[in-house]
Amino acid sequence: MPEDALFEPLRFRNLIVKNRILRSNISGRFDNYDGSGTQTRINWELKFARGGVGAIVSSFVPVNIRGRIMPNYATIDRDERIPFWRELGRRVHEFDCKFILQLSHAGRQRDIGGIEFEKGLSSTDRPEPLNGFECERMTEEQIGQTVRDFAAGARRARQAGLDGVELHAANGYLFTQFLSSAINDRTDGYGGPLRARARFLLEVVEAIRNEVGRDFHLQVKISATEYNNAMTLFEPPGNTVDDTVQVVQWLQEAGVDAIHVSTGSSFPHPRNPPGDFPAQEAVKTYDTLISSGSRGLANYLALRSPGGAKLLEFMWSRARGDRIEGINLDDSRKIKQAVSVPVICTGGFQTASAIRQAIRDGACDAVSIARPLVANNDLVRTFEAGLDGPARPCTYCNKCLVNVLENPLGCYEESRFESREAMIAEILSVYQPAPFSEALAAGG
Numbered sequence: 190m191p192e193d194a195l196f197e198p199l200r201f202r203n204l205i206v207k208n209r210i211l212r213s214n215i216s217g218r219f220d221n222y223d224g225s226g227t228q229t230r231i232n233w234e235l236k237f238a239r240g241g242v243g244a245i246v247s248s249f250v251p252v253n254i255r256g257r258i259m260p261n262y263a264t265i266d267r268d269e270r271i272p273f274w275r276e277l278g279r280r281v282h283e284f285d286c287k288f289i290l291q292l293s294h295a296g297r298q299r300d301i302g303g304i305e306f307e308k309g310l311s312s313t314d315r316p317e318p319l320n321g322f323e324c325e326r327m328t329e330e331q332i333g334q335t336v337r338d339f340a341a342g343a344r345r346a347r348q349a350g351l352d353g354v355e356l357h358a359a360n361g362y363l364f365t366q367f368l369s370s371a372i373n374d375r376t377d378g379y380g381g382p383l384r385a386r387a388r389f390l391l392e393v394v395e396a397i398r399n400e401v402g403r404d405f406h407l408q409v410k411i412s413a414t415e416y417n418n419a420m421t422l423f424e425p426p427g428n429t430v431d432d433t434v435q436v437v438q439w440l441q442e443a444g445v446d447a448i449h450v451s452t453g454s455s456f457p458h459p460r461n462p463p464g465d466f467p468a469q470e471a472v473k474t475y476d477t478l479i480s481s482g483s484r485g486l487a488n489y490l491a492l493r494s495p496g497g498a499k500l501l502e503f504m505w506s507r508a509r510g511d512r513i514e515g516i517n518l519d520d521s522r523k524i525k526q527a528v529s530v531p532v533i534c535t536g537g538f539q540t541a542s543a544i545r546q547a548i549r550d551g552a553c554d555a556v557s558i559a560r561p562l563v564a565n566n567d568l569v570r571t572f573e574a575g576l577d578g579p580a581r582p583c584t585y586c587n588k589c590l591v592n593v594l595e596n597p598l599g600c601y602e603e604s605r606f607e608s609r610e611a612m613i614a615e616i617l618s619v620y621q622p623a624p625f626s627e628a629l630a631a632g633g
């Protein structure tokens with residue numbers, strides 16, 4: 190279907206992707222506590238490579254241990270991690286699929302900190318307002334070290350033969366904590382006016398370019414609008430899309446090859462991933478966070494009370510608004526008008542017609558998809574067959590999201606399966622092949 194916008198190759202400065210559908214950043218707690226990768230993560234990524242996406246953008250990959258969001262995600266904090274990423278890239282490439290690694294630092298938004306560090310680092314020393322995660326304000330020396338850690342991460346990704354890196358400057362993590370007018374309360378050269386708040390991110394881009402050169406793909410995922418007061422009504426709203434339009438222009442000048450448009454000053458956020466807040470399901474796993482932040486217990490008790498759960502669900506859907514598929518397209522269009530590099534838009538995409546329309550209208554050059562691909566790994570094959578969408582679509586219930594704290598990532602929407610047993614079997618299929626299976630021992 191060469192005339193179909195969905196299947197036209199996407200040309201970045203240093204990289205060509207075979208179609209316009211990227212798997213957005215998502216993975217479960219599939220790796221070892223120390224950040225070494227496992228066969229399970231390889232199995233996870235192969236589900237999507239096999240399903241026909243043009244590229245996979247990995248889930249967050251911490252550049253150092255203090256920057257972890259949760260343990261049990263593979264890291265890129267030292268050279269000994271390179272062989273794992275090389276093997277993962279090699280396996281994904283067998284399906285003519287590219288692999289872009291997301292370099293990340295949680296800052297204060299650490300869901301589960303782990304045993305090594307009591308507190309996260311941030312632009313501020315004010316705790317994160319939703320869960321009460323505590324943090325330390327970064328010194329200039331700590332900022333400098335973190336810049337070097339990002340550059341080293343990019344160098345390792347390149348040495349591993351991966352196709353590029355993405356900076357996770359979205360969804361409330363460390364870069365957002367610097368960019369945000371609502372969070373960054375510094376009075377030194379990294380706070381105050383927008384240019385100063387963007388300085389840390391721009392220094393990282395410069396350091397990466399110095400480390401890996403101009404010919405390695407580098408993209409940035411950014412929250413275009415922060416909606417910082419969506420759930421915490423007493424907080425200021427944070428950056429607007431106009432602020433972000435300025436930031437992406439600076440990023441382009443600094444040598445960034447693409448922008449990936451997201452939203453929200455926290456994760457999760459009513460607008461990201463867009464959908465429901467499944468309070469009944471969330472209460473089963475939120476207990477894991479009780480000791481992570483000072484508000485954990487209060488949130489847990491609120492979730493357990495029928496009135497509290499209903500109030501949370503109401504506030505969530507009110508802040509989200511009505512649109513789910515293409516929720517970020519208005520922001521994406523403004524960003525696309527401001528830059529010449531390709532723009533990728535995330536948020537709710539699930540039908541060929543909506544994606545085609547978004548590309549034809551000039552709102553984005555490609556889309557990234559997470560949950561609808563978890564629900565239907567072969568969504569791109571469905572589009573290739575000429576269908577507009579899957580027979581059993583993702584319902585945007587967000588049960589996958591809340592389960593990831595304690596359970597294997599997969600689709601937890603029972604109504605999409607013949608039976609609960611079928612749902613569990615599909616979730617557990619990520620453990621096949623097992624690390625010590627005969628097929629693997631034989632090199633299969």
Ligand SMILES: Cc1cc2nc3c(=O)[nH]c(=O)nc-3n(C[C@H](O)[C@H](O)[C@H](O)COP(=O)(O)O)c2cc1C
Binds near residue numbers: 214215247536538561
């Ligand atoms: C369980 C889960 C984990 C996620 N992890 C990441 C992540 O590590 N990095 C990131 O940038 N986005 C992450 N996201 C956001 C997705 O990549 C995506 O941008 C968002 O879910 C909207 O796309 P969708 O509607 O296609 O799911 C995650 C989403 C979910 C549901």
Ligand code: SF4
Binds near residue numbers: 584588599601602
């Ligand atoms: S649990 Fe399944 S249906 Fe619900 S949002 Fe996640 S992938 Fe979609």
